[in-house]
Amino acid sequence: MNTPTHAATPPLLELKDLSLSFQQHERVAVDRVSLKIVAGSTLGLVGASGAGKSSIARAILGLIRPDSGDILFKGEHIDRMNPRQLKSTRQRIQLVFQDPSVSLSPRRTVGQTLLEPLQHFGIGDANYQREKTAQILHTVGLDPSALKRYPHQFSSGQQQRIAIARALVTDPELLIADEAVSSLDVSIQAQILQLIQVLQRDFGITFLFISHDLAVIRQIADDVAVMYRGQLLEQSPADRFFSQPAHPYGRTLLSFARGQTPAGWTEEKWYLERSSNTAGKATACVFAGFCPEKMPVCETTEPAWRYIQNENQPTLGPHCVKCHLYNEANTNDY
């Protein structure tokens, strides 16, 4: 499995202080998010619905323009590319959506669906394209006879395999999976997770894997980034996050995922969280209103990123957290 060496390898994808907002909702969807994905590794981006996970995916694909900040793919600014450069970059970044019954065109055969990206990007001649589509079907575990059939003739698990095949056909370096297994049965989900593990191991594909399900993230992620209301609150190697989550929000998510009620969680907070749409004061921690370990400073000052030393696990990458609990006494400035 991949052991990302953060210092040595330049990141495949890097976000620097990315912010974006939606005019009609008058709210910030993504607020100064910085993260890196090392080539060959998988970053699990977690958080409740509405945290801004999908907005980040869309910004990386150039589908929405950020208000500020940088998106670098192999060191190149995606957000400053002209349409032609963007097109050639998109060949290297592909997306798998949540629900294949919606993301696949019902009027196209699987063969047409798989050919289209190759034709759009002008990859290879007809012979190559034919071979490539057959080969990719084999990779995702489907029979060549699938080429002539339509999406509705497949089960939901097979449809998601087709959606993954479509994403793989251009030989992308980065695959963004946006809740790609969330709508599937546990048994089908397990099959698709196995396929993703094969793609990680045998093809070295880099994944940005977006999910609200921590158990799924645990299966496949090397690193974890936790989002809450547009902000990143914690970034950590997965092995570290799942044994020692640092941010109170990270701990809350993990408790729920383990089927436990987190310390300090109350029903009132759940209702409050869902009825308050405003992102809170700019001068406070974004999680302050719901944090079980809130201190007075949390409501007046936005915490800075802290780098938590990793003395026991020196082989792992950095563990960063945006929380006042981790003050200067035992940490270094990030």
Place this chain on the structure above:
Amino acid sequence: MNTPALSVKNLSVWFETESGRIPVVDRVGFSINAGDATGLVGESGCGKTMTAMAILGLLPSTGVSVRADAIEINGRDIYNLNARQRRAVLGRDIAMIFQQPATALDPVFTMGQQIGAVYKRHFGGSQQHVRQTMLDALRSVGFNHAEDIAAAYPHQLSGGMRQLAMIAMATVCKPAVIIADEPTTALDSSSRALILQKLQHLQTRHQTAILYISHDLAVVRQSCHDVMVMYCGRIMETTDCQSLFSHARHPYSAGLLSCIPRISATRPPPISSIPGQVPAPTDLPAGCHFAPRCTRAETRCRQAVPELDDQNGRGAACFRPL
């Protein structure tokens, strides 16, 4: 012996097609006592929802046939009812919580109007009484500001809140039986925890019998005492939850358990899965329907159908149980 709140005996459902009868639910029988919860698990397309719809009598009258020895709520038959009698039962004695509250709720009425309407059609009463009962139902699922929720349209609520409002609607008449069909599937983990907690609370307080339908064994483990594992319309194993998780007897149950991703401090080994997929009802294999996907299958599994060796509510339909 107590009369169970819900009793289903020998329920079968077929699709009637030009090429013949296609079985989708095959001789299913179970009972749930007041205040108990039972889970019905299996992959999509296994007949779980068809079972629920047949119990409620909501299947269309053409193209589908239903047969049962009995379907009873507190000993009262609900199988042989005409349309008018059935309308009097649905919502009052038995209610359903759907997977997608967004589509199950009517977008043009407020939550208060929709919940009030359910109560009013069964019990009537003054406008004030109906409103009071409706607000109580909302409060009982935890809405402190019940008036605000009552005035809201479904789209103004978040997914978790909508599902809670849906539960208020299902419980406003305090039915003896609730069928919850994938009640938490589309929700995040904190909403899921709250919904399951609320349902357990109502189960205890009103002594409601709940049938949980889910593909997610984790939900069933959290909420149910007993569990039935369904495959291709048949009950493959019936047991209590604890036994299923500690010692599943049917290879299909064991397969489903192995698919659950687990959260561990150290990186888990690659997940295992059940190979293949659920066959279409038109294309059921001979013998045990699970045999083609089963690692333990032998010749007789492909020739004869193993029957459920049900003893005191425990048993597996398998020639070679684990």
